[in-house]
Amino acid sequence: MSVDLQNDGDSKPIISPDAATVSLPATGIATTTTPERKEPPPEKEADTRRRSWIVLSFWLITVFIGLPVWWNTTTIYRANLPLTQMTDWADGKACEPVFPLRIALDVGAMPEQEAQNLLRLTQHALDDLNDFSGHHLRLQLAQAPATEAAAASVRDDSNVALTIRLAPGDAAHAASSSLHPHLPILDVQYPPNSLPTANSPSSGLATYIATQLGSTFAEEQNIISYLLETSSITPEHRPKGISQEVVESVSKRMTRQLKYSQTYHLTFSLFTNGPIPSSWDIEAAIDEYMKPVLDMLRPIHNFTIDTQVQLYASPGVQSQVLGKEDLSSFINAAEWPLSPSIGGAPTVNFIIYIGNQTIGVPSEASPAETSQSWMIPQWGSVYLLAPPPAEAAHVSSETLKQPILTFTSHLLTLLGTPQSGSLPLRLSTLARIRSADLLLRASSSLGSLARLTLALPSISIPSNVADGVVKTIQHLELACASLGGGASSQSLEHARVAEREAERAFFEKSMVGQLYFPDEHKIAVYLPLLGPIGVPLVMGLLNEIKAWKSRRSQKLKAA
Amino acid sequence: MKLPLALLLAPLLTLVAGLHTSNWAVLVGTSRFWFNYRHLANVLSMYRTVKRLGIPDSQIILMLPDDMACNPRNAFPGTVYSNSDRAVDLYGDNIEVDYRGYEVTVENFIRLLTDRVGDEMPRSKRLLTDDRSNIFVYMTGHGGNEFLKFQDAEEIGAPDLADAFEQMWEKKRYHEILFMIDTCQANTMYSKLYSPNIIATGSSELDQSSYSHHADNDVGVAVIDRYTYYNLEFLESETIGDLFDSYSYEKIHSHAGVRYDLFKGGADAARSRLLTDFFGNVQNVEIDGTRNTTMIDDELISLSKTIARLSELAREEEMAAKNQSDTKPAPRKVQVAKPLNDDNWWTKKLVGATALVGCAVVWGLGSYFEASL
Numbered sequence: 001m002s003v004d005l006q007n008d009g010d011s012k013p014i015i016s017p018d019a020a021t022v023s024l025p026a027t028g029i030a031t032t033t034t035p036e037r038k039e040p041p042p043e044k045e046a047d048t049r050r051r052s053w054i055v056l057s058f059w060l061i062t063v064f065i066g067l068p069v070w071w072n073t074t075t076i077y078r079a080n081l082p083l084t085q086m087t088d089w090a091d092g093k094a095c096e097p098v099f100p101l102r103i104a105l106d107v108g109a110m111p112e113q114e115a116q117n118l119l120r121l122t123q124h125a126l127d128d129l130n131d132f133s134g135h136h137l138r139l140q141l142a143q144a145p146a147t148e149a150a151a152a153s154v155r156d157d158s159n160v161a162l163t164i165r166l167a168p169g170d171a172a173h174a175a176s177s178s179l180h181p182h183l184p185i186l187d188v189q190y191p192p193n194s195l196p197t198a199n200s201p202s203s204g205l206a207t208y209i210a211t212q213l214g215s216t217f218a219e220e221q222n223i224i225s226y227l228l229e230t231s232s233i234t235p236e237h238r239p240k241g242i243s244q245e246v247v248e249s250v251s252k253r254m255t256r257q258l259k260y261s262q263t264y265h266l267t268f269s270l271f272t273n274g275p276i277p278s279s280w281d282i283e284a285a286i287d288e289y290m291k292p293v294l295d296m297l298r299p300i301h302n303f304t305i306d307t308q309v310q311l312y313a314s315p316g317v318q319s320q321v322l323g324k325e326d327l328s329s330f331i332n333a334a335e336w337p338l339s340p341s342i343g344g345a346p347t348v349n350f351i352i353y354i355g356n357q358t359i360g361v362p363s364e365a366s367p368a369e370t371s372q373s374w375m376i377p378q379w380g381s382v383y384l385l386a387p388p389p390a391e392a393a394h395v396s397s398e399t400l401k402q403p404i405l406t407f408t409s410h411l412l413t414l415l416g417t418p419q420s421g422s423l424p425l426r427l428s429t430l431a432r433i434r435s436a437d438l439l440l441r442a443s444s445s446l447g448s449l450a451r452l453t454l455a456l457p458s459i460s461i462p463s464n465v466a467d468g469v470v471k472t473i474q475h476l477e478l479a480c481a482s483l484g485g486g487a488s489s490q491s492l493e494h495a496r497v498a499e500r501e502a503e504r505a506f507f508e509k510s511m512v513g514q515l516y517f518p519d520e521h522k523i524a525v526y527l528p529l530l531g532p533i534g535v536p537l538v539m540g541l542l543n544e545i546k547a548w549k550s551r552r553s554q555k556l557k558a559a
Numbered sequence: 560m561k562l563p564l565a566l567l568l569a570p571l572l573t574l575v576a577g578l579h580t581s582n583w584a585v586l587v588g589t590s591r592f593w594f595n596y597r598h599l600a601n602v603l604s605m606y607r608t609v610k611r612l613g614i615p616d617s618q619i620i621l622m623l624p625d626d627m628a629c630n631p632r633n634a635f636p637g638t639v640y641s642n643s644d645r646a647v648d649l650y651g652d653n654i655e656v657d658y659r660g661y662e663v664t665v666e667n668f669i670r671l672l673t674d675r676v677g678d679e680m681p682r683s684k685r686l687l688t689d690d691r692s693n694i695f696v697y698m699t700g701h702g703g704n705e706f707l708k709f710q711d712a713e714e715i716g717a718p719d720l721a722d723a724f725e726q727m728w729e730k731k732r733y734h735e736i737l738f739m740i741d742t743c744q745a746n747t748m749y750s751k752l753y754s755p756n757i758i759a760t761g762s763s764e765l766d767q768s769s770y771s772h773h774a775d776n777d778v779g780v781a782v783i784d785r786y787t788y789y790n791l792e793f794l795e796s797e798t799i800g801d802l803f804d805s806y807s808y809e810k811i812h813s814h815a816g817v818r819y820d821l822f823k824g825g826a827d828a829a830r831s832r833l834l835t836d837f838f839g840n841v842q843n844v845e846i847d848g849t850r851n852t853t854m855i856d857d858e859l860i861s862l863s864k865t866i867a868r869l870s871e872l873a874r875e876e877e878m879a880a881k882n883q884s885d886t887k888p889a890p891r892k893v894q895v896a897k898p899l900n901d902d903n904w905w906t907k908k909l910v911g912a913t914a915l916v917g918c919a920v921v922w923g924l925g926s927y928f929e930a931s932l
Contacts, residue, residue: 324846329613329842333616359846423863445730
């Protein structure tokens with residue numbers, strides 16, 4: 001534009017030095033004349049000023065509109081994340097991972113004073129017994145006598161994990177206890193003379209109850225301390241107390257269980273090596289032998305079920321007797337349609353294979369017999385069924401009983417249900433373990449996201465990630481507050497939401513893209529763009545400055 | 560002194576071994592067009608091998624940018640061979656290509672690794688790994704210094720790959736990774752990696768090309784690259800160390816590179832890893848006892864029926880209580896048109912109003928000036 005400005009407002013033709021060579025085509029003779037150097041007429045004051053204004057306005061536009069627009073359109077949007085809070089959660093500073101279990105002591109007709117005394121002594125004994133501070137058993141007196149119906153309804157709102165029902169028994173026998181099969185109740189029969197007196201320092205009954213409780217909750221304690229051990233929580237915030245052997249045994253269990261999901265697809269497949277059997281009574285069998293357990297697990301998991309039959313299915317291993325290595329390649333992953341992509345929920349496979357192969361691994365208990373089924377960790381299980389007699393084309397519900405019961409027990413194992421204790425206790429323990437697991441996983445996701453945000457400065461963080469993080473923290477707080485509840489407690493629900501939100505925030509779809517551009521690429525993009533704009537801009541400014549300087553020096557001279 | 564140390568280490572080792580429960584493979588070819596036949600053959604032969612070694616198809620992600628089997632120039636339609644003896648058709652019966660044609664992009668590859676995909680993505684196309692999965696990542700195509708070209712249109716840079724692996728590590732999406740790449744200047748591709756537990760190997764150094772092994776005169780093009788060819792030959796050896804020792808300049812015609820420093824335990828630990836830790840099938844099946852030892856029996860079934868019934872009762876009671884507590888009639892709601900998402904609703908309204916007013920003002924001014932002229 002500085003070039004344009006030369007002619008601006010001056011309509012007289014200027015003979016530039018370049019036009020000095022004039023060729024005369026009419027005559028064909030080129031005559032070269034050197035005209036005396038003519039200075040252009042002096043510029044008018046108004047023109048100079050106008051030119052300065054033009055240069056200035058271009059610069060103003062570039063600096064105050066161009067640069068902000070460029071900056072805004074090229075910076076990566078990064079929502080503000082509560083980074084310190086997120087790291088606090090990951091390190092275990094925000095929520096003390098302690099699982100207080102309330103245990104009600106139902107003393108029946110015992111006088112108040114004695115009951116208080118027994119409570120105090122038992123709590124002492126418990127505290128002495130328990131060396132793992134992350135899992136804390138807290139005793140309290142039950143308000144109402146625990147009838148069965150009352151216990152069922154009380155369980156929901158008061159977060160009592162277990163009720164101990166004391167009843168005086170035979171004086172001749174020592175104290176005995178049994179877990180109630182339907183309800184989280186520990187029935188203790190004690191000889192009447194074993195009640196502690198008002199100021200005795202210890203009591204046989206109290207110690208007995210404490211050890212019983214300890215053994216009842218031992219498995220849960222081990223699993224929870226393992227979860228804490230393997231989580232992102234820093235050692236100083238983690239309650240101590242787990243031995244190496246326990247870690248190993250629990251680790252084996254943890255590796256085979258499925259990752260928590262609210263819904264699982266159960267796929268039952270019947271594979272036969274020939275044309276028959278071609279139908280099975282699977283619906284009735286599931287209703288009869290598996291549905292009750294699925295119903296029972298309803299507060300923790302949902303299940304969808306589908307079934308399939310495939311004839312002439314050949315397994316991955318053809319040998320007659322299957323060794324242990326054969327079992328792991330028995331599933332013909334290539335030909336059997338076993339990973340249906342139904343929705344987003346993980347699939348658990350249960351396979352019944354009808355053929356005449358047998359497992360050749362003798363079990364330790366009775367070497368003569370061999371088993372018929374095996375479980376594949378994190379995947380499902382397989383049951384080998386002998387071909388039905390008399391060429392029957394239909395597999396009856398009775399034949400399926402044993403396989404389905406086996407599958408049910410495998411399902412419980414795959415879901416990570418504890419193995420000891422009465423069923424209601426195992427269930428509430430499962431709920432607690434899962435909420436602890438989800439809580440820790442959501443916290444560690446938050447930590448990962450926080451570290452990633454710092455480590456990759458060029459990753460964009462949309463605002464819904466920030467929303468997700470806030471929601472996660474909110475639900476984590478709620479879950480943390482209600483830790484230690486039973487199967488139907490709020491803790492699991494909140495932990496579930498927190499984990500889902502954390503996953504969604506971390507796996508936000510728009511947080512992808514090529515992050516890295518080499519410098520050569522940047523030059524290649526900007527040079528063609530900025531060259532034509534930048535050169536006139538800078539040259540114009542330089543000319544202006546030069547002109548201004550010369551004017552000033554002239555003014556100084558004149559003065 | 561040695562014995563106690565070994566005893567101390569023993570549980571640690573079993574712990575490490577116990578940590579790993581599944582093997583996954585991500586096999587990526589990145590070039591199109593007939594003359595790149597060998598790259599697709601590379602990938603397909605890797606696919607065939609890992610499948611034969613026991614990784615189920617659901618755990619193999621195969622990315623093929625072009626369809627050589629159905630290329631009109633293919634003299635043997637429907638087949639792909641990686642050897643001029645044409646003994647093994649790599650495009651046989653059971654082949655599951657997860658990403659095909661123009662789906663093979665840098666973005667999709669990074670999305671696959673970091674699992675940042677939408678709900679519409681089927682599970683079979685996702686890398687559903689966890690902290691106990693070993694992943695084998697194999698890439699082949701045309702590369703250069705710190706980049707690998709995808710589809711003639713874009714390229715992935717070494718830092719991008721490193722960042723993707725780092726995001727996987729942060730989210731505990733792998734236990735160990737074996738990264739193998741066969742391109743020109745392949746070793747530069749893994750030079751930027753910084754996440755732990757990765758063993759990396761490549762076919763050629765900076766400024767070195769990766770060469771093809773041989774051509775099939777009937778197919779008309781080279782059918783396999785040297786590095787991949789000799790890898791396949793040795794893939795059934797015992798340990799990773801054995802495999803890496805088998806590389807030589809005489810065979811590959813370029814200097815194959817190996818990187819151990821990210822791996823926990825360094826070169827020794829990495830070299831002693833079994834190849835089956837990455838390629839094999841790792842189902843630690845648990846055989847049940849005999850018929851009568853299952854934990855579940857009729858008693859348990861009836862028990863769980865009772866429990867389900869009881870909790871159902873409790874839930875009903877709770878619902879009843881809740882219904883009693885809020886039985887007052889809900890205030891009548893008037894249906895109003897509501898925006899589906901309420902983010903920046905007012906801002907958008909404001910912008911719209913401003914634009915309208917601006918237009919009106921401009922129009923007004925225009926007519927005013929027109930009138931005054």
